[in-house]
Amino acid sequence: MANPFKEMQKGIVVNEVVETPTIKTLTIRLLNSEMKASPGQFNMVYVFGVGEVPISFSNIYNRGDVFEHTIRFVGAVTRAIMKSIRLGSIIGIRGPYGIGWPIKEVEGSDIMIVGGGIGFAPLRPVVKYLMRFRQAFGRINILYGARNPNEFLFKYEFESYSQIPNSRFLLSIDAPYPGWQHFVGFVTDLIKFADVDVKNTYVFMCGPEVMMRVGVKKLLERGFSKDKIFLSLERRMRCGSGICGSCQFGHMFVCKDGPVFKFSEIENYLAVEGI
Amino acid sequence: MLYKGNEEDVLKVYESVKSIGIVYGYKKSDNEIKFDFISGASELPLDVTTTQRPGYYRINAGFGFVHSFQSPKNFLYPPRTDIAIVTENLYVEVLENNIKSVVLFGVKPCDLAAIRVFDELFASNFNPYYFNRRRGIAGIVVEECLYPSETCFCGSVGTGPDVTDGFDLAFARIDRDFVLFKVGSSFGKIIVNKLRLERANESDVGVYRKLVEEAKKKTSIGISVEDMQKALSISIPNEHLWRKLSEKCLGCANCNMVCPTCFCTEIVDEIENDRSRRIAQWIGCLSYIYGLVAGGHFRKELYTRYRHFVLHKFLFYPKQTGLLGCVGCGRCIVWCPVGIDIRETIKSVVNEYGEKHG
Numbered sequence: 001m002a003n004p005f006k007e008m009q010k011g012i013v014v015n016e017v018v019e020t021p022t023i024k025t026l027t028i029r030l031l032n033s034e035m036k037a038s039p040g041q042f043n044m045v046y047v048f049g050v051g052e053v054p055i056s057f058s059n060i061y062n063r064g065d066v067f068e069h070t071i072r073f074v075g076a077v078t079r080a081i082m083k084s085i086r087l088g089s090i091i092g093i094r095g096p097y098g099i100g101w102p103i104k105e106v107e108g109s110d111i112m113i114v115g116g117g118i119g120f121a122p123l124r125p126v127v128k129y130l131m132r133f134r135q136a137f138g139r140i141n142i143l144y145g146a147r148n149p150n151e152f153l154f155k156y157e158f159e160s161y162s163q164i165p166n167s168r169f170l171l172s173i174d175a176p177y178p179g180w181q182h183f184v185g186f187v188t189d190l191i192k193f194a195d196v197d198v199k200n201t202y203v204f205m206c207g208p209e210v211m212m213r214v215g216v217k218k219l220l221e222r223g224f225s226k227d228k229i230f231l232s233l234e235r236r237m238r239c240g241s242g243i244c245g246s247c248q249f250g251h252m253f254v255c256k257d258g259p260v261f262k263f264s265e266i267e268n269y270l271a272v273e274g275i
Numbered sequence: 276m277l278y279k280g281n282e283e284d285v286l287k288v289y290e291s292v293k294s295i296g297i298v299y300g301y302k303k304s305d306n307e308i309k310f311d312f313i314s315g316a317s318e319l320p321l322d323v324t325t326t327q328r329p330g331y332y333r334i335n336a337g338f339g340f341v342h343s344f345q346s347p348k349n350f351l352y353p354p355r356t357d358i359a360i361v362t363e364n365l366y367v368e369v370l371e372n373n374i375k376s377v378v379l380f381g382v383k384p385c386d387l388a389a390i391r392v393f394d395e396l397f398a399s400n401f402n403p404y405y406f407n408r409r410r411g412i413a414g415i416v417v418e419e420c421l422y423p424s425e426t427c428f429c430g431s432v433g434t435g436p437d438v439t440d441g442f443d444l445a446f447a448r449i450d451r452d453f454v455l456f457k458v459g460s461s462f463g464k465i466i467v468n469k470l471r472l473e474r475a476n477e478s479d480v481g482v483y484r485k486l487v488e489e490a491k492k493k494t495s496i497g498i499s500v501e502d503m504q505k506a507l508s509i510s511i512p513n514e515h516l517w518r519k520l521s522e523k524c525l526g527c528a529n530c531n532m533v534c535p536t537c538f539c540t541e542i543v544d545e546i547e548n549d550r551s552r553r554i555a556q557w558i559g560c561l562s563y564i565y566g567l568v569a570g571g572h573f574r575k576e577l578y579t580r581y582r583h584f585v586l587h588k589f590l591f592y593p594k595q596t597g598l599l600g601c602v603g604c605g606r607c608i609v610w611c612p613v614g615i616d617i618r619e620t621i622k623s624v625v626n627e628y629g630e631k632h633g
Contacts, residue, residue: 003403005359005553006369048363049544049551053569075569092365236568238542242400245539246558246565248583251591253400272512274579275586 004094004241008046009033011093013085014066019153023118024082025058025070028091034064035093039125040100040204040232040260044240045069046092050080054237056122056259057096058153070121070153097240098259101126101204101230109228110138110196114215116145116187116207120153122232122259123206131164138201140167141194145187145207147174168195188215191222198223204260206232213270216263229263231270250275278456278472279479285446285454286316288416289380291466296376296413299350301343308334310345313380320381327424327605330614338451339422344610346535347379347386351393351408354532358404358542359553372404374411381418384435385427385604387442389535390415395596396538404555414462417445421486423494426605428618430494434602437487447483455483496618498629500589500599503621506628507589514578516627520620521581523613528559530584530607530615536592536600539565560584585620 015027037043042056053075059068073082085091103126111130115123130140142161146152152171162169170190172183183190188211194201203224205215212231219229235247235254247254250269252261269275292298301308302318313319324337332344360368382390397405420427420436429435438445444463447455455475458464475483510516531537541558544551558565561580566573574580592600601617608616 003369003371006367008361008365008367010365046361046365048361048365049546051542051544072569078569090365092361234568234570235573236566238540243397243402243404243540244542244555246541248587248591250586251594256400268511273514274574274576275511275583 004239004243008092008094009035011091013087013089013091016087017156019070020151022074023070023072023153025068025153026081026085026091027059027066027068028093030065030093031090035067035096036064037067037096038100039103039129040122041096041098042122042240042259043067043069043093043095044097044237045071045077045081046094047077047080047084048092051077052092052094052238053077054097054240054255056232058121058124059128060125070118070124072118094240097255099257101232101260102202103129106202107133107136108138110140110201112141112143112194112196112201112203114143114187114191114203114205114207116211117147117151118153119207119211119232120144123204124154126204127161131160134165138166139196140164141196142167142169143172143187143190143194144170145172145174145190148177149173149180168193170194186214187211188218191215191218199225201228203229204232205229209233209270216270226264226267227262230260231263231266232259233261233266234259276458277475277480277483278458278467279475280446280454280456280470280472281452282321282448282454284456284470284472285321285448286319287470288444288446288456288466289313289316289319291469292378292380292414292416296378298378298380299347300380300382300416301340301345306334308340308343308345310343310347310349325424327426327609328614329426329608329616330611332609339448341420341422341424341427342383342386342604342606344533344606346533346604346606347382347390348393348535348537350377350379351390352405352538355554355556356404357552358555361544361551361553363549372407374408376413377408377411378414378416379412380416382415383418383420383604384438385429385602386535387415387417387438388429388434388598388602389604391441392536392592392596392598392600392602393538395598396592399595414443415441417442417459419445419447419457419487421447421449421483421490423490424605424609426608426616427494427603428496428605429603430491431496431498431618432500432599432601432603434599436490436494447486449482449486453479455479494603496622498621498625502625502629504589504593506625507586507621509628510624511582511586513627516624517582518578520623521578521615523615524561524577524581525613526561526563526577526580527612528562528565529610529612531559531561532557533606533610535602535604535606536588560587585617588617589621
C-alpha cells in the first residue's frame with residue numbers, strides 16, 4: 001500500500017446547497033483524477049493549513065470524479081470549510097476509505113434505512129442506489145428523524161423518496177412543531193410502523209450512538225436478525241487508514257474495519273458507553 | 276550458545292557495531308538517560324543504576340541500569356515526524372524519513388517485545404513512516420535484565436527478563452567482570468567471533484540461569500495472562516469498578532508517552548510562509564482531547580479512557596497483532612505522576628472477577 005498522505009487529490013467545489021444554517025452539501029469534482037467509491041465509505045477532506053476531517057459520501061455520481069459531502073460546521077476544520085470554501089474553491093481529498101454498506105450483497109431482500117439527523121447523509125447514496133436499481137430489492141422502508149422540521153437534510157428530494165414503488169418513507173421529529181403533519185417522537189419509534197418481512201430485511205442505520213443503541217433494541221424486539229443489521233459508526237479519524245489509532249472502537253479501527261459494521265460483530269462493544 | 280566476557284567486551288561490541296551503522300540506544304545525557312544517537316562509549320550507561328517505584332525514578336552511580344522513560348519507540352516512531360509539505364494550491368511533497376543502517380544497542384527484552392508489537396501492528400495497518408525507519412535497522416543488540424526494577428513485570432507477560440529470538444546479539448551482565456553473550460543471528464556470531472570470546476562453561480551458565488529464574492519470579496505478579504484477560508473482559512461494563520480504579524488518574528497521558536507500544540497519533544498542520552508542514556505527533560488516549568470530535572466526545576469520561584488504555588494493552592492488541600500490547604516494562608507505573616500501578620489495576624480486576632466467581 002502506498003503512503004496515504006501522498007494520495008491527496010484536488011477537488012473543485014462545483015455546487016453547494018445550504019441544507020440548514022449549520023450544514024452544507026458540497027458537490028466536488030476531482031480535477032485530474034477519478035475515484036471509485038461505494039455508499040458508506042468516506043473521504044478525508046483537507047483544508048490548507050488547517051487539517052483534515054473524515055466525511056462520508058452523501059452522493060456518488062456515476063462518473064467517478066464527482067461526489068457530494070454533507071458537512072456540519074462544528075469543529076476547526078469544518079468551520080474553516082464554511083469560512084473559506086465556496087463555489088470554485090479547491091479542496092484536498094484523500095480516499096475513498098473504509099468499508100461501506102453491503103448493498104450489492106443484500107439484493108432480493110427487503111431493505112430498511114434508519115437515519116437520525118446528519119446520520120442520514122451516508123444513507124442517501126443507498127437510497128439513490130435503491131431507486132436506481134429498484135427491481136433488485138423487495139420492500140423498502142426509509143425512516144428518517146430530526147430534531148425539528150428545519151433540521152432535515154435533502155428536503156428537496158423527499159418527494160422522490162416518497163414515490164419509490166412498494167415503499168414507505170416515514171419522518172419523525174423529536175417534539176411537536178407547528179404545522180408538522182408526520183410523526184412526533186424519535187426515529188427509532190418509527191420502527192414499529194415499518195412494513196417489511198422482518199426475517200428477510202437488511203437494516204442500514206446511522207445516527208448518534210445512543211440512537212443506534214435504542215434502534216437496535218427495538219429492531220431486535222420486533223424480531224429483526226442481528227446479522228442483518230448494519231450500523232455506520234463515527235469516531236475521530238486522523239489518517240483514514242489505520243495508522244493513527246484514534247478511531248479505535250474496541251479492537252476495531254473504524255476507518256478500515258468500518259465505518260459500517262454488522263451489529264452482531266460489535267454488539268458487545270456497542271453495549272458499553274465510551275469503549 | 277553462551278559466551279563469556281566482561282564489561283570491556285560490551286564496549287568492544289559497541290565499537291564493533293559502530294562500524295556497521297549509526298548506533299541508537301540508551302545513553303547518559305545531562306544527568307538523565309535518553310534513547311538516542313550514541314556518539315561514544317563514554318555515553319553508555321554502564322556505570323549507573325536506577326531506582327524505580329510507582330511515580331518515582333532516580334539515577335545513581337552503580338551497576339545495573341534497567342531502562343528510561345524513552346524506548347526504541349522514540350527512534351522508530353518519533354514523537355514528531357514530518358510527513359508532508361503542502362502548498363497553497365495543494366501540491367503535496369511527501370517526506371519519507373528514510374534512515375539507513377542503524378544498530379539498536381542495549382535495548383531491553385521488553386523493548387524488543389514492543390518492537391515486535393509495532394512490527395505486527397503496522398504491517399496490518401501499513402505505516403510507511405514506521406517501516407522506513409524499521410527497514411534501516413541493520414542489527415539489534417539486547418541487554419538482558421538480570422536485576423530488574425521493582426516496577427518491572429516482564430515475567431508476568433512473557434517478555435523477559437531474557438530473550439530467545441528476534442535479536443542479533445544479547446548480553447547479560449552478571450557483574451562487571453562477568454558478562455555472558457548470547458548469539459541470536461549470524462551477524463551476532465560474527466561479532467562474537469571477532470571478539471574471540473570463549474564459550475561459557477556449565478557453572479557460568481548455571482549462575483546465569485539461576486539469576487534469570489530469580490528475575491522471572493521477581494517480575495511476576497502471580498496471575499496468568501489468560502486469567503487477566505478473562506477477568507478484564509468480564510469487567511468491561513462495570514462502570515463503578517473502572518471509576519474506582521481510575522479515580523487518581525489526572526488524564527495527563529504520561530503513561531501513553533512512555534509506553535513503548537502506544538502509537539496513537541495526531542496530525543497537525545503548521546504554516547510556514549505559504550506552505551503547510553503536516554506533522555504526525557503522539558497523542559495519548561488518556562488526554563482530555565482524545566476522542567473529541569466536533570459533535571461531542573467518544574470517551575468523555577476519564578474512566579472510559581483509562582479503561583481503554585488497559586483493555587487495549589491486554590484485550591485489543593492481541594486481536595490486532597496476535598501479541599499482548601503490554602510488555603511489562605512498568606514505565607506507565609514509574610512515570611505516572613500519582614503512581615497509578617497497572618499491576619494493582621489488574622489484580623483488582625482479577626480479584627473482582629477471577630476464578631472464585633467462576
